[in-house]
Amino acid sequence: MSARSHVTLEEIARAAEVSVATASRVLSGGPRYVRPQLRDRVEAAAAKLAYTPNAHAQALAGGASRTVGVVCHDVSDPYFAAIVRGVMQVAGDNHLLVMLASTFRDAEREIAYVSMLRAQRARAILLIGSGFQDRDWEHAMATELAPYLAGGGRVAAVSRHPNLPVDCVLPANRSGAAALARVLLSLGHRRFAVLSGPPVLTTVADRLTGFRNGLASAGVCLADTDIVHGPFTRDGGHAAMRELISRGLRATCVFAVTDVMAIGALAALREHGIAVPDEVSVAGFDDIPIVRDLTPALTTVALPLLRIGERAMELALTEDPGSRRRVYRAAGEVVVRSSTASPSDRRAGT
Amino acid sequence: MSARSHVTLEEIARAAEVSVATASRVLSGGPRYVRPQLRDRVEAAAAKLAYTPNAHAQALAGGASRTVGVVCHDVSDPYFAAIVRGVMQVAGDNHLLVMLASTFRDAEREIAYVSMLRAQRARAILLIGSGFQDRDWEHAMATELAPYLAGGGRVAAVSRHPNLPVDCVLPANRSGAAALARVLLSLGHRRFAVLSGPPVLTTVADRLTGFRNGLASAGVCLADTDIVHGPFTRDGGHAAMRELISRGLRATCVFAVTDVMAIGALAALREHGIAVPDEVSVAGFDDIPIVRDLTPALTTVALPLLRIGERAMELALTEDPGSRRRVYRAAGEVVVRSSTASPSDRRAGT
DNA sequence: CTGAAAGCGCTTACAG
DNA sequence: CTGAAAGCGCTTACAG
Numbered sequence: 229m230s231a232r233s234h235v236t237l238e239e240i241a242r243a244a245e246v247s248v249a250t251a252s253r254v255l256s257g258g259p260r261y262v263r264p265q266l267r268d269r270v271e272a273a274a275a276k277l278a279y280t281p282n283a284h285a286q287a288l289a290g291g292a293s294r295t296v297g298v299v300c301h302d303v304s305d306p307y308f309a310a311i312v313r314g315v316m317q318v319a320g321d322n323h324l325l326v327m328l329a330s331t332f333r334d335a336e337r338e339i340a341y342v343s344m345l346r347a348q349r350a351r352a353i354l355l356i357g358s359g360f361q362d363r364d365w366e367h368a369m370a371t372e373l374a375p376y377l378a379g380g381g382r383v384a385a386v387s388r389h390p391n392l393p394v395d396c397v398l399p400a401n402r403s404g405a406a407a408l409a410r411v412l413l414s415l416g417h418r419r420f421a422v423l424s425g426p427p428v429l430t431t432v433a434d435r436l437t438g439f440r441n442g443l444a445s446a447g448v449c450l451a452d453t454d455i456v457h458g459p460f461t462r463d464g465g466h467a468a469m470r471e472l473i474s475r476g477l478r479a480t481c482v483f484a485v486t487d488v489m490a491i492g493a494l495a496a497l498r499e500h501g502i503a504v505p506d507e508v509s510v511a512g513f514d515d516i517p518i519v520r521d522l523t524p525a526l527t528t529v530a531l532p533l534l535r536i537g538e539r540a541m542e543l544a545l546t547e548d549p550g551s552r553r554r555v556y557r558a559a560g561e562v563v564v565r566s567s568t569a570s571p572s573d574r575r576a577g578t
Numbered sequence: 579m580s581a582r583s584h585v586t587l588e589e590i591a592r593a594a595e596v597s598v599a600t601a602s603r604v605l606s607g608g609p610r611y612v613r614p615q616l617r618d619r620v621e622a623a624a625a626k627l628a629y630t631p632n633a634h635a636q637a638l639a640g641g642a643s644r645t646v647g648v649v650c651h652d653v654s655d656p657y658f659a660a661i662v663r664g665v666m667q668v669a670g671d672n673h674l675l676v677m678l679a680s681t682f683r684d685a686e687r688e689i690a691y692v693s694m695l696r697a698q699r700a701r702a703i704l705l706i707g708s709g710f711q712d713r714d715w716e717h718a719m720a721t722e723l724a725p726y727l728a729g730g731g732r733v734a735a736v737s738r739h740p741n742l743p744v745d746c747v748l749p750a751n752r753s754g755a756a757a758l759a760r761v762l763l764s765l766g767h768r769r770f771a772v773l774s775g776p777p778v779l780t781t782v783a784d785r786l787t788g789f790r791n792g793l794a795s796a797g798v799c800l801a802d803t804d805i806v807h808g809p810f811t812r813d814g815g816h817a818a819m820r821e822l823i824s825r826g827l828r829a830t831c832v833f834a835v836t837d838v839m840a841i842g843a844l845a846a847l848r849e850h851g852i853a854v855p856d857e858v859s860v861a862g863f864d865d866i867p868i869v870r871d872l873t874p875a876l877t878t879v880a881l882p883l884l885r886i887g888e889r890a891m892e893l894a895l896t897e898d899p900g901s902r903r904r905v906y907r908a909a910g911e912v913v914v915r916s917s918t919a920s921p922s923d924r925r926a927g928t
Numbered sequence: 929c930t931g932a933a934a935g936c937g938c939t940t941a942c943a944g
Numbered sequence: 945c946t947g948a949a950a951g952c953g954c955t956t957a958c959a960g
Contacts, residue, residue, distance in 0.1 A: 256939085263945065288939090290951090303662055303666060304660055304662065317682075328653075330667075345675070602956085635954040637954090640954085640955055
């Protein structure tokens with residue numbers, strides 16, 4: 229009668245002339261022993277009727293859910309795409325289905341998704357992507373997570389999420405940016421500009437702080453006017469760079485807090501006929517796969533994106549030995565490529 | 579006792595001093611009327627206990643599932659990332675959760691995922707990415723899908739999937755490649771080479787056929803030795819290009835069947851000091867976002883990737899009026915950028 | 929309008 | 945080893 233008429237275990241049992249208990253044992257019970265003859269009959273019936281257990285019924289009856297939830301800002305951003313790839317790999321290895329949500333950087337939607345994931349009784353929830361430095365948000369998210377955690381749910385996060393009591397993998401945002409600053413200083417740069425994303429994002433804040441600290445170690449100071457904020461996207465980087473240019477570009481080196489923004493910046497520079505690195509050096513952060521193929525190839529801080537995704541999934545899948553928070557730090561390595569040069573090289577340029 | 583002790587509807591009902599039926603009606607029943615006083619009590623109790631309905635129980639009891647399944651080859655590939663972005667957008671608008679599976683181009687795994695999605699009783703399944711031209715695979719997939727469809731499940735596909743009775747959105751692979759060929763011919767090219775992916779993929783086959791037909795219209799013929807097959811990735815394109823170079827590059831124009839492969843090809847060419855487009859022209863297919871930022875910017879066939887994803891999700895969400903298959907064609911538009919030029923320009927190049 | 933009860937499709941002690 | 949039965953947490957006719 230209902231359009232949704234799937235084959236049920238009971239039908240299999242009937243066809244195989246056994247009880248549903250037995251059918252259940254052969255089809256999804258662990259390694260419980262069942263007489264071969266019965267086992268064969270059940271398997272034959274299941275195959276013949278193309279039986280697929282109803283995962284909802286299984287979950288309800290006590291079987292653990294085979295799904296995990298992942299919430300990120302935007303799957304189509306290469307940074308998240310790379311991390312999610314790592315997540316998918318270990319999920320696949322564990323026969324887990326991934327429910328992926330893109331919040332498009334809407335903090336409220338992020339919480340709404342966690343709530344849906346909670347309703348789905350996902351066995352684990354991964355929070356990928358920067359946290360928000362916002363009291364209300366923190367509180368709302370913590371409130372949403374608490375009952376989930378109390379109910380045995382597992383949560384892991386990537387990046388710094390203030391006050392969230394969960395395991396996490398922390399990219400070296402601060403120290404990476406500081407190291408980059410030092411490399412840039414060693415090239416001879418003294419005047420810098422920064423293309424930044426929304427300062428509410430912890431990732432942005434951390435990279436900015438690190439970069440500033442790195443410069444400070446050489447007595448170089450970054451004025452607020454040297455920082456332009458824009459959306460965390462390629463177009464955001466493009467717009468920010470244009471803004472900088474229109475204000476009269478005085479820096480010899482521009483640091484974009486993400487590679488994606490750096491790509492936009494490079495385009496803006498190209499459009500204005502400003503040569504990189506001859507007239508200005510550009511550096512990014514993340515080392516997303518594409519940047520090595522740009523011309524000039526981008527200097528950046530390499531993060532093990534795939535590994536970060538794998539690790540986050542692993543953290544969420546394994547029980548914490550003690551019940552204390554586990555933190556896995558992902559190192560950042562400065563990779564110097566051709567988008568940066570010494571400022572003195574300017575005169576020698578094309 | 580169990581670690582997984584979530585708050586249940588019964589507890590809410592008890593706290594609000596109403597029946598579970600009433601609690602259910604206010605919390606998830608449609609617009610059924612409930613005395614305001616009771617309604618308030620229930621809502622207060624639910625809020626206080628941070629109640630989240632168990633989606634499995636809801637689904638089992640008859641409520642429709644709020645999840646859809648999407649299976650693609652690899653989320654981290656920019657082509658799929660862009661399409662999935664479109665999918666996510668309309669899914670979000672419809673308050674649907676997306677279960678995303680990456681098959682990493684493993685045909686068997688693709689079927690296994692459909693089976694899992696079926697078990698999850700996803701309300702719809704999207705097959706994104708090329709089908710396989712393989713009898714056994716076709717049969718296995720059709721067998722997997724049949725009971726799902728019969729049970730009221732909805733399926734939509736992107737790209738050509740031979741013999742699958744489902745709605746689909748078809749990118750203009752053949753005509754787009756043919757149009758590209760004509761444009762390239764009009765530039766004056768007569769010697770071509772193709773960097774191709776696995777020929778079992780319908781997308782590869784269609785683009786190859788289209789390109790070949792386009793050339794044929796001008797009497798130019800593509801020999802089998804002018805085609806190099808490789809993995810459908812950036813590195814695949816890189817390797818294929820190297821192979822071509824090692825064989826002595828005779829073509830004046832190279833067509834990579836995807837932008838991703840073209841990116842690898844461009845890198846290989848750069849490493850060998852071969853100038854593009856001065857010594858050889860390069861064209862791709864898809865127009866993934868990054869290619870306009872390459873140097874030289876890539877000539878390609880633009881597909882409305884976001885729209886394709888949105889459309890696929892829409893097809894899967896809306897009932898087919900008649901019960902006949904719906905096919906939505908996505909046009910491909912040749913976009914000429916700076917990676918292509920006339921072969922005669924060679925002498926004038928750097 | 930509201931409550932008691934059946935039923936969704938499984939799994940898992942509990943008895944044979 | 946195998947079956948009958950209870951129970952997972954909801955929703956939805958069916959009666960008041």
